[in-house]
Each structure stands twice: as C-alpha cells, then as structure tokens.
Amino acid sequence: xxxxxxxxxxxxxxxxxxxxxxRSPLSVFKRYKDTVRTxxxxxxxxxxxxxxxxxxxxxxxxxxxxxxxxQSDTYLCMSLRLPVEEEAYVVDFRPQxxxxxxHHMLLFGCNxxxxxxxxWDCNGGTCMDAxxxxxxxxxxxxxxxxxxxxxxxxxxxxxxxxxxLQVHYGDISAFKDKHKDCSGxxxxxxxxxxxxxxxxxxxxxMDTVIPPGEKAVDADIACHYKMYPMHLFAYRVHxxxxxxVVSGYRVRDDKWTLIGRQSPQLPQAFxxxxxxxxxxxxxxxxxxxxxxxxxRSTETYIGxxxxxxxxxxxxxxxxxxxxxxxYMTCTQNINPEMFKNIPQExxxxxxxxxxxxxxxxxxxxESRNGDTGLIMQQPKREEEEVLDQDLKIEEITxxxxxxxxxxxxxxxxxxxxxxxxxxxxxxxVWDANSFDNNYVYQQKGLGPIKESTILVLDPNNSAxxxxxxxxxxxxxHGLSIDNNGNYWVTxxxxxxxxxxxxxxxxxxxxTLGNAFQxxxxxxxxxxxxxxxxxxxxxxxxxxxxxxxxRILKFSPTGMFITQWGKEPSVGQAKxxxxxxxxxxxxxxxxxxxxxxxxxxxxxxxxxxxTGQFVKEIRHPSFGREVFAISYAPGGxxxxxxxxxxxxxxxxxxxxxxxxxxxxxxxxFIPLRKSFEMPHDIIASEDGTVYIGDAHTNxxxxxxxxxxxxxxxxxxxxxxxxxxxxxxxxIEARLTNKPVAKELLKKEEKHHVVQQANTExxxxxxxxxxxxxxxxxxxxxxxxxxxxxxxxGVDAEHKPDSSSGRILGRFRGxxxxxxxxxxxxxxxxxxxxxxxxxxSTEGSDQxxxxxxxxxxxxxxxxxxxxxxxxxxx
Numbered sequence: 001x002x003x004x005x006x007x008x009x010x011x012x013x014x015x016x017x018x019x020x021x022x023r024s025p026l027s028v029f030k031r032y033k034d035t036v037r038t039x040x041x042x043x044x045x046x047x048x049x050x051x052x053x054x055x056x057x058x059x060x061x062x063x064x065x066x067x068x069x070x071q072s073d074t075y076l077c078m079s080l081r082l083p084v085e086e087e088a089y090v091v092d093f094r095p096q097x098x099x100x101x102x103h104h105m106l107l108f109g110c111n112x113x114x115x116x117x118x119x120w121d122c123n124g125g126t127c128m129d130a131x132x133x134x135x136x137x138x139x140x141x142x143x144x145x146x147x148x149x150x151x152x153x154x155x156x157x158x159x160x161x162x163x164x165l166q167v168h169y170g171d172i173s174a175f176k177d178k179h180k181d182c183s184g185x186x187x188x189x190x191x192x193x194x195x196x197x198x199x200x201x202x203x204x205x206m207d208t209v210i211p212p213g214e215k216a217v218d219a220d221i222a223c224h225y226k227m228y229p230m231h232l233f234a235y236r237v238h239x240x241x242x243x244x245v246v247s248g249y250r251v252r253d254d255k256w257t258l259i260g261r262q263s264p265q266l267p268q269a270f271x272x273x274x275x276x277x278x279x280x281x282x283x284x285x286x287x288x289x290x291x292x293x294x295x296r297s298t299e300t301y302i303g304x305x306x307x308x309x310x311x312x313x314x315x316x317x318x319x320x321x322x323x324x325x326x327y328m329t330c331t332q333n334i335n336p337e338m339f340k341n342i343p344q345e346x347x348x349x350x351x352x353x354x355x356x357x358x359x360x361x362x363x364x365x366e367s368r369n370g371d372t373g374l375i376m377q378q379p380k381r382e383e384e385e386v387l388d389q390d391l392k393i394e395e396i397t398x399x400x401x402x403x404x405x406x407x408x409x410x411x412x413x414x415x416x417x418x419x420x421x422x423x424x425x426x427x428x429v430w431d432a433n434s435f436d437n438n439y440v441y442q443q444k445g446l447g448p449i450k451e452s453t454i455l456v457l458d459p460n461n462s463a464x465x466x467x468x469x470x471x472x473x474x475x476x477h478g479l480s481i482d483n484n485g486n487y488w489v490t491x492x493x494x495x496x497x498x499x500x501x502x503x504x505x506x507x508x509x510x511t512l513g514n515a516f517q518x519x520x521x522x523x524x525x526x527x528x529x530x531x532x533x534x535x536x537x538x539x540x541x542x543x544x545x546x547x548x549x550r551i552l553k554f555s556p557t558g559m560f561i562t563q564w565g566k567e568p569s570v571g572q573a574k575x576x577x578x579x580x581x582x583x584x585x586x587x588x589x590x591x592x593x594x595x596x597x598x599x600x601x602x603x604x605x606x607x608x609x610t611g612q613f614v615k616e617i618r619h620p621s622f623g624r625e626v627f628a629i630s631y632a633p634g635g636x637x638x639x640x641x642x643x644x645x646x647x648x649x650x651x652x653x654x655x656x657x658x659x660x661x662x663x664x665x666x667x668f669i670p671l672r673k674s675f676e677m678p679h680d681i682i683a684s685e686d687g688t689v690y691i692g693d694a695h696t697n698x699x700x701x702x703x704x705x706x707x708x709x710x711x712x713x714x715x716x717x718x719x720x721x722x723x724x725x726x727x728x729x730i731e732a733r734l735t736n737k738p739v740a741k742e743l744l745k746k747e748e749k750h751h752v753v754q755q756a757n758t759e760x761x762x763x764x765x766x767x768x769x770x771x772x773x774x775x776x777x778x779x780x781x782x783x784x785x786x787x788x789x790x791x792g793v794d795a796e797h798k799p800d801s802s803s804g805r806i807l808g809r810f811r812g813x814x815x816x817x818x819x820x821x822x823x824x825x826x827x828x829x830x831x832x833x834x835x836x837x838x839s840t841e842g843s844d845q846x847x848x849x850x851x852x853x854x855x856x857x858x859x860x861x862x863x864x865x866x867x868x869x870x871x872x
Contacts, residue, residue, distance in 0.1 A: 050083050056191045058083075062107070062165050063096060063184035065118045069169040073305050075122035079113035079164045082155045084191065089151025090198075092188035093135045094143040102183045103170035104138035104238075104268075109152075109160030126164045130391055130665050132327040133200050134163075135185060136236060136314060141269030147233055150318045151194035153326070163187075197324035198316060199230070203248065203287040205311035206331050206635075206660060207590055210242060210300040214293035216347070219311040220339045222251075222286040223330035223634070225279050226686060228323035232277045234270040234316035235260035240309050242291040242300060244349035248313045249342070250277055251284040256343050259315065263350035264289075270316055279317070285330060287313040288339065288346045331635045331660075332589035391636070392705045393656055393668040393689060399701040401462035402672055407449075409692030409699055411479030411489065411530075412682040415502070419465060420457040420682075420690055422699060423479035423489060425449065430475050434493070439518040439526055439547045441474060441493040449473055454487060454500070459688070459701075470506060472498075478530030478543070478583070479680070490542070492527040495519070497542055510558050512542070520548050522560040532584040532593065534608060541584060541593055541608065549578040551595065551611065564611035573600040575613040583628040583680065587659055589635065596629045596639065603629055603639065617662040623650035632683040635659050640678040640691060654681065654691060654702075670700045 051059040062080050069076065082088065097105060110127035114120065134152050135144070146152075153159045167183055175181070208219040237246035243264035250257045259277050279285065289311035293300060300309050319325065333339075401420075408430065411423035426449040436442055452467035453476050469476075474493035481487055485502035486509065495518050499510035518526040527546035533539070538556030550565035568577040579599035586593055586608070593608040602618040603626060617637070625642030632638065637659040643652050652675045653667045669675060676695035683689045689702040 049080065053188065058189055060163075060187045060189060061096075061184065062163055062187065063182045064165070064167055066180035066182055067119055068175055068178055068180055069172050072170060072172050074169045074172065075166060076119050076169065077114065077122040077126050077164055077166050078119040079115070079162050081162050082160070084155055084189075086191060087156030087159060087193070088154050088189045088191055089194045090134065090146075090154060090187050090189050091151045091194070092143065092145045093137075094186040094188070095137045095141065095184075096186055097137065097167075097183035099138070099140045101169065101174045101181055103168045104136065105168070105183065105185065106133060106137075106166045107135040107185055108132065108164040108166065109134050109154055109162070110164060111161045113162050113164050122166055125663075126166055127162075131164065132160065133202070136238070136268075137185065138238065138268040139266070141236075141267045144234065144270040144316075146198055146316075147196075147318070149194055150196040150198050150233070151190065152198045153194075153324075154189070195321060196231075196318040197321050197326070198318050199324060199326045199328070201230075201285070201315040201317055201328045201330070203285065203313040203315070203330045205289060206302055208289075208291070208302055208309065208311055210291045210293045210296070210309060212293050212296040212298055212300075216244075217291045217293060218339070218347075219289040219291065220286070220333050220336065221288075221311070221313070221330055222284055222333050222335055222338065224334060224685075225283045225285055226281055227325060227328070228281070228319060230279050230317040230319045232259055232273050232279065232315055232317045234272055235262075236268055236270045236314040236316075237262045237264045237289075238268055238310055238312040238314070239264040239289055239291070242293065242296070242309050243311070244290045244292055245346070246287065246289045246311070246313055247343075247346040248285070248287040248315065249346075250279055251286050251338065252280075252282075254341065256286075256341065258343070258345075260313075261345060261350070263352050265352050266350075270314070284334070284338070285315075286338070286342070287311075288342060289313075290347060290349065329634060332633055334633075391656060391665050391687070393654070393666050393687075393702050394705050395668075395671045396701045396703055397671055399462065401457060401699050401701055402670075404455075404457075404462060404699065406455075406697045406699070407453075408679075408694040409697055410477045410679055410694055412680045412690050412692045412699070413479045413481045413487075414682055414684055415456065415481050416483065416485050418459060418684060420459050420462075420699070421479065421481060421487070422455045422457060422692065423469075423476045424453060424455070424692075424697070425473075425476050426451045426453055428475060430492070434475065439495075441516055443493075444474070444516065446474075447471075449476075454479075454489075468500065468506065472506065472508075478528070480530070480532050480584075482533040482538075483535050488531045488533055488540070490525075490528040490531055490545075492529070492546065495525045495527060497525065497528055497531050497540075512540075512554065512558055518547060520550075522552070522563070525552075529580070529582050530584045532586050534586065535588065539608070541586075543581040543584050543595060545582075546580055549581065551578075551581060551584075551593075551606070553608070553611070562611060564606070568600065573597070573602070575604065575616065576611075578604075582626075585629045585631045585637075587631040587637070589631075589633060590659065594629055594631065594637070596626045598625050598627055598642070601625055601641075603637075615662075617657065619655075619662075619664060621650055621653075621655070621664065621667070623648055627678060628680045630681045630683045630689075631659065632687065633685045636665075636683065636687075637662075638681050638683045638689055640675075640681050643675075643677065652676075652678070654678065654689070656689075668702060670702075672700075673698055 049061050051061070053059055060080070060083065062078075064076065064078055067076055093107075095105070108126050108131040110129055110131040112128040114125040114128055154163075155161065165184055167181075169175075169181075203221045203223070205219040205221050208217070210217045235248055237243075237260075239246060245261065246264055247261040248259040250259060257277060258275075259273055260271060262271060291300075291309060291311075300307070302309060302311070406422065407425040407427060409422060409424050413421045413423075415421055428443075428446065428449050434441065434443060448471045449469075450471060453469035453473050454467060455464055456466040457463065458465055468487075469489075473489070473491045475491055476489060477492045478490040479487065487498075487500040487502065489498050489500065490496070491498070494513070494515050496511060496513035496515060498508040498512075501509055513525045513528070514523065517524055520526060525542065525544045526548045527544075528542050529545040530543045532541045534541070539561070540554040540556065540558070542552045542554070544550055544552055549567045550563050552563045553561040555561055565576055565578045565581065568574070568579050573579065577600070578595070578597050580597070581595045582598035583596035584593065587605070591607065592605040592614055594603055594605040597604050601622045601624045602616055604616050605614045606612060607614060622639075622641050623644050627640050627642050630638045635658065637657045639655045639657070641650070641652060641655070644650055651669075653669050654675075655664055656666045656668075657664050670691075673696055675691075675693060677693055678691050679694035680692045681689065687704045690699060691702070692699045
C-alpha cells in the first residue's frame with residue numbers, strides 16, 4: 001500500500017509540472033510572433049518580427065519593409081511598437097545591414113513616432129515627442145552585447161513604447177537595379193529586471209571648421225559631469241572621410257584617463273572599454289577628433305553630407321536603477337586651455353592597413369547649403385536628432401517662492417553659486433502714465449525705489465540670502481550676472497545700464513548712458529531692455545530697446561565698440577531688423593548671441609564679435625511675441641511668449657528647444673497661478689528653470705520630470721547580483737498602427753483565441769489537481785472501511801498499524817509525518833495564497849512578503865556633493 005501511495009504522489013507531481021507547462025509565458029504569447037512581415041521576396045532573414053527565446057526573453061527584428069531610395073543622402077525611418085506592455089530591457093543589438101547599401105543606422109526610442117506609415121522620409125522627423133538614441137551602427141560594425149545585469153529600459157510606465165529606425169542611404173548607386181532594401185537591427189530583450197540601467201552619453205562638436213589643405217585640425221569637446229556615478233563599458237567613434245583619430249578621456253585632478261581611442265575609418269562599432277572607468281560628480285569628460293583638410297579645396301564644416309564632417313564620441317554606460325538617466329549629451333568645450341595637457345596619443349593617427357580600410361559607399365558629394373537664413377528649414381540629420389532629449393518640464397509645486405511678496409518681476413539670473421537672483425520694481429509700476437511721447441520718465445517725483453530691488457534666494461527654499469539695490473532704480477528691467485558675481489542691470493526710466501558689485505555695494509561700479517536722457521547715439525540709450533557679458537572677453541552687450549532697435553557692444557571698461565540692427569521694414573521682418581529687442585542670451589557652446597525680437601515673434605542669433613546674422617528661430621506656436629530667452633549649456637534654448645491677442649489661438653506658455661535645430665522639445669505652463677506676462681526666464685545647466693511674471697509678481701520654479709524609479713540594488717562593477725523573483729507571465733500585446741487594419745483584426749482574433757486557451761488551461765489545471773486528490777481520498781476511505789471491518793471498534797487503539805503510519809504522515813502528526821502544507825510549500829510554484837499561482841522560476845520557495853529578512857531595503861542615498869563654483 002505504501003508503494004501505491006508513493007506512486008500516486010509521483011504521478012501528482014508529474015501532473016503539477018504539466019500544469020506549469022500550460023502556464024509558461026510562451027504559451028500565452030500573442031500570435032504576433034507568427035505575423036508574416038510584408039518584406040519583399042528579395043529581403044533575406046527572418047520573416048517574423050518577434051521570436052521567443054525562452055521563458056522571459058524574446059528577439060525583435062526591426063527592418064525596413066523593402067525600400068528603394070530614389071536619391072543619395074536619403075534618410076528613411078520606420079517604427080515598430082514594443083510588443084509587450086510591461087517593462088523590458090534591451091541587452092543585445094545585432095545589425096542586419098551592409099555598408100555597400102547603408103551609410104549608417106540610428107535606433108531611437110520614443111512614444112509618438114512622426115508617422116504611422118510603414119516608412120517615411122525622415123525630413124519629417126523621427127518622433128513627435130522627445131526621442132532617446134539607443135543604438136548606432138556604421139561601416140559593417142559587429143554586434144553589441146551589453147554586460148550581464150545591464151539593459152536599456154523600454155516599455156512600462158517610464159520607458160519608450162516605440163522603436164524608430166533611421167537609415168541613411170548615402171550613395172544610391174547600389175540601387176541602380178532597383179532592388180529593395182530591408183536593413184535593420186535585431187534586438188534581444190528580456191522581461192527580467194536588470195539592476196543596472198544602460199544609457200548613452202554623446203560628445204559632439206558642433207562648429208568645427210577644417211581649412212583646405214590643413215594637415216591636422218583638432219575638434220575638442222569637454223563638459224563637467226554633475227550627476228550620480230556612471231560606469232563606462234563601451235565607446236564608439238564617428239567622423240566622415242577626413243577623420244584620422246578620435247579619443248575620449250576622463251579628467252580628474254588634472255589626470256587624463258583614457259576611455260577609448262580608435263580610427264573612425266575602421267568599422268564604427270561599440271568597442272569595449274579595456275579598463276572600466278567610473279565617472280563621478282565633478283569629473284570632466286573630454287574628447288578630441290583629429291581631421292585633415294588635405295585633398296579639399298574649400299572649407300569643411302560639420303553637417304549631414306559627404307562634403308561635411310562630424311566629430312562624435314559615443315559612450316555606453318550603466319548606472320544604478322534608482323539614479324539612472326537614459327541619455328546625456330555634451331556639445332561644448334568648457335576649458336580650451338586644458339587640452340594643452342591632453343596625452344600625445346590623441347594627436348597621432350591610427351594607421352589602417354589598405355585591406356582593412358572601409359571606403360564608405362555613403363555620402364553623395366553635394367555642395368553645402370550656404371544660406372544660413374534657411375537653417376530651420378533644413379531636415380534633421382543623424383546626431384542632431386539625439387539632442388531632442390526625453391525632456392518634460394513641470395512646475396515644482398512645493399517650492400515656496402511663488403508666495404514671495406514682490407513687485408513687478410522684470411529680471412532673473414543665477415549667480416556663480418547657482419542661487420536665484422530676482423530683479424523687481426517694489427512699489428513702482430510701469431503704466432500708461434510713466435512716459436511722455438518722447439520717452440521721458442514722468443514720475444521722477446516718486447523718487448527711487450526705497451526697498452531692495454535685487455534679492456538673492458536660496459534655490460531650494462526661496463529664503464532670502466542677501467539683498468541690495470535700495471534707492472538706486474526707478475523702473476528695473478534686465479538683469480544678468482557675470483563670472484565674478486557682479487550684477488548687470490538696466491533701468492528703462494533712467495535709460496541706463498549699471499554694474500553693481502556682489503557684496504552689498506549700493507553704488508554702481510560702472511554706469512552707461514545718461515540719467516533720464518533718452519537717445520540713440522553711442523552715449524545714450526532709450527529704454528534699454530537687457531544686458532549680457534561675455535564670460536571670456538568681458539565685452540558688454542546691451543539690447544536697446546523699446547524706442548531703439550539695436551544691439552550695442554562695449555569693452556569691459558565701457559568703451560563703445562560697435563552696434564547693429566535697425567527698425568523693421570514693411571512686411572515680413574528681415575534679418576538684423578528688430579521690433580523691441582527684449583532679451584539677450586549667450587549660447588557660449590556655439591559662440592552665438594541670441595535676441596528675443598519680441599514684437600516680431602522670433603529669435604535671432606548673431607556672431608557677437610561682428611554682429612553677423614547666423615540664424616532665426618521662429619514657430620507658429622510662438623504667436624506674435626517672444627518675451628524672453630535663456631540658453632542652458634548642453635544645447636537647450638528656453639523661451640516664453642506673450643499673451644495672445646483677441647482671436648489668436650497660440651496659448652501663453654514656455655518652450656524648450658534644441659538650439660542646434662530650433663525644434664521644440666516641450667512646452668510647459670505653471671500648475672499654481674497662471675502666466676499673465678512672463679517677463680524673464682533663466683535656465684541652469686542641470687535643467688532647472690525659473691520664470692518671473694511682471695503682472696502676477698510671481699516667480700515659478702520648474703524642472704524635468706524624467707526621474708527613474710528608485711530601487712535598491714547592489715553594485716560591484718560589471719558583476720552584479722542577479723535578481724531572483726517570480727517572473728510575470730509575458731503579455732505580448734502589440735498595439736498596431738491605425739493604418740494596419742488587417743494586422744489589428746488578426747491580433748483581435750488571436751486575443752480571443754488566447755482567452756479561450758487560457759480558460760481551457762484553467763479547467764485542465766483544476767481537473768488535474770482534483771483527480772489525484774479524489775484517488776487519495778478513495779484510498780483513505782477504503783483503508784478506513786477495511787480497518788473497521790477487521791478490527792471493529794478497537795481499531796482506533798491499534799498502536800502500530802501500517803495504515804496508521806500512512807494516515808499520520810498525511811495528517812502531519814508525529815515527527816516523521818508529512819504535512820501537506822509543507823509538502824506543497826517545498827515545491828516550486830506553491831503559493832500560500834492558493835494553488836492558482838504557478839511559478840515559472842526554479843526558486844525553492846516563494847518569497848514571504850511578510851518576512852522582514854527577505855525584504856529589500858531602500859537605500860538612503862545622499863545627493864551628489866555640490867562642488868564650489870569656479871569664478872574663472
């Protein structure tokens with residue numbers, strides 16, 4: 001009898017394992033994995049987009065759907081929705097392309113592709129929202145596999161829902177036979193949580209010029225790192241034909257540590273960082289590209305065709321999940337002098353054997369478009385896209401600064417310690433009675449503002465740290481702060497510009513213009529609006545203003561140098577014409593001085609040395625007015641517009657833009673109070689934004705909402721502890737595009753089939769569980785009946801019957817008994833909450849959620865240390 005019972009138990013376990021098989025994630029995958037692609041017959045490779053690779057892993061094939069580019073330097077895009085709704089992680093990239101037909105590929109992640117078509121011309125953009133670059137390929141680069149425990153996060157609440165593939169077809173001579181191309185990349189994804197999140201850091205030169213015939217030309221990039229630690233594990237270099245060598249370094253305490261160095265004429269793969277490098281708060285990341293101008297007869301610029309060049313150093317990194325940032329860029333050179341100490345290796349080209357040289361069948365030689373006035377109409381190309389960061393701006397609703405008692409807020413700035421400085425008008429108000437028709441101030445009898453007009457606020461709690469500016473100003477307007485902490489302000493009533501010391505000095509260090517005397521020569525202003533100081537040269541730039549239409553340039557000591565600008569003519573305003581130049585900002589990364597041309601509803605940028613027009617940024621969503629602008633190092637431009645006129649549709653709002661392309665990344669408004677006349681805006685390098693309103697007398701604080709979910713993880717370089725937890729059943733619900741009606745119907749049918757399969761599985765599981773229990777109960781009843789018949793009423797006092805030992809084991813009595821609860825708990829998949837949860841993992845026991853010894857404690861991680869700001 002004992003042998004029979006043991007055989008029944010074994011049979012029960014077999015039934016249980018069979019039940020587990022019915023609940024395998026693969027058994028509930030959508031039939032999306034069997035969807036046939038619409039590729040041309042000429043396309044090679046898999047005809048399935050999604051291929052299962054195990055219980056929690058799958059491959060996703062992202063390919064162009066059989067395209068034939070019609071002209072050289074064509075950029076084509078296609079999108080594919082992530083086929084799972086829950087979080088997933090990309091851990092491997094396998095390119096499916098040849099440089100014989102494709103110059104390069106970029107893979108982006110976003111939530112709103114620019115088109116619903118099967119594929120489209122990327123001139124229309126890649127994504128409607130912000131996009132993050134996940135992968136880049138060129139020159140027959142090999143696959144890129146991430147370290148164990150590291151993955152790019154997609155899906156879920158935080159990650160991108162779509163992949164967008166951008167393919168650049170350079171020289172289309174390979175398509176003379178009109179064949180169709182299906183190039184792309186295959187991704188390996190997993191649903192298993194990764195304790196380390198991968199990201200991309202792109203260092204990119206934006207304004208390098210290579211003179212013709214020059215043997216060696218350097219393009220240098222350097223940025224301070226002010227985030228949580230990141231660990232670098234791979235790098236990739238990218239230039240066009242003229243690139244000789246690209247090198248990247250970490251600089252700490254004047255010591256240069258190599259990240260990677262490679263010839264861009266070799267396959268442009270992600271090469272492993274030979275000696276893992278950690279980047280900490282306060283480090284500097286630096287890169288140099290070395291070009292040659294030999295063989296060229298004209299200057300070569302940064303651009304998107306073969307007649308142009310690029311200088312890019314990509315870094316793949318990972319960070320702890322709770323601090324992870326998915327994408328960062330560096331497009332400036334914060335300290336050109338530091339490159340005097342760059343290791344000599346960075347200047348030595350890497351020799352490439354002739355049989356290894358991959359001559360690119362890429363960019364078609366085209367002349368560079370020299371019309372700088374049409375920059376905003378040029379299509380986005382390659383790495384310009386990646387500056388459209390996943391940046392969403394919202395108000396910090398617990399910041400108490402909105403409740404400060406202020407006058408009309410006219411100017412904002414950040415001092416060298418990153419404190420917020422507010423310039424306001426106290427009890428004075430600019431209204432219709434303030435000036436006569438000749439712009440002469442009419443309220444001198446009120447005297448100057450008696451309260452402090454310049455307030456220095458703690459950016460965290462808005463506490464007033466310092467104040468100055470009593471009895472100096474009548475109608476404050478513009479404010480900026482130089483590297484030494486000096487305040488530069490304008491007063492529209494006095495028609496003057498002032499320089500004030502940072503240490504409570506109530507008398508100006510420098511005064512430009514004549515008090516209460518409007519004018520238009522080099523010694524007079526007429527309601528000057530703003531002032532900027534070049535951090536390198538010390539030159540002073542003044543926008544003048546409400547009754548003049550010009551920008552003036554002065555030396556650091558106040559000597560007039562030059563001016564430019566004039567009143568607008570009839571019709572569309574032309575470059576260099578102003579209708580109230582209202583706000584200035586220096587885009588030092590690009591060497592541009594930009595002006596908010598308020599009543600023309602646009603932004604104009606110039607070369608500050610000469611006043612030469614560079615470009616215009618104009619969008620219909622600006623409406624009729626652009627009040628203020630602010631550039632944040634790293635390539636972002638912020639702006640606020642004016643209140644719409646009656647009948648206008650454009651709302652009053654703030655903007656964040658890609659400075660390089662002018663594309664709008666995000667718009668934002670406050671959650672507390674509302675904009676009425678947002679008069680000035682200032683943005684910091686870390687993405688914090690302040691806006692001051694001259695009608696509501698309010699200052700708002702905004703920041704990016706991109707925050708990664710906080711989780712406790714253990715870090716140990718590349719070797720990380722694997723997470724052991726029950727795996728959620730994969731729900732591969734593909735949300736098809738609206739135009740793909742047939743696929744949508746097919747998926748709905750598959751969904752019904754799956755539901756039916758699930759119901760059948762539940763019934764089958766229940767049946768398989770009940771059968772052995774019924775059999776066991778029948779055996780027990782039979783034994784009890786036999787005992788009763790053989791021993792009568794004395795049977796229960798029999799001390800050593802074999803049947804009693806069997807019953808004791810099943811009832812859990814005695815030291816050698818078998819408790820059913822313990823038996824099931826010792827088997828994988830058992831839940832104390834019932835038999836409906838069947839694990840697909842090989843863990844020995846379900847984690848007890850009530851057991852404090854098993855819980856994962858949230859680390860209390862301090863914020864990165866704040867380094868003292870440099871005054872240089």
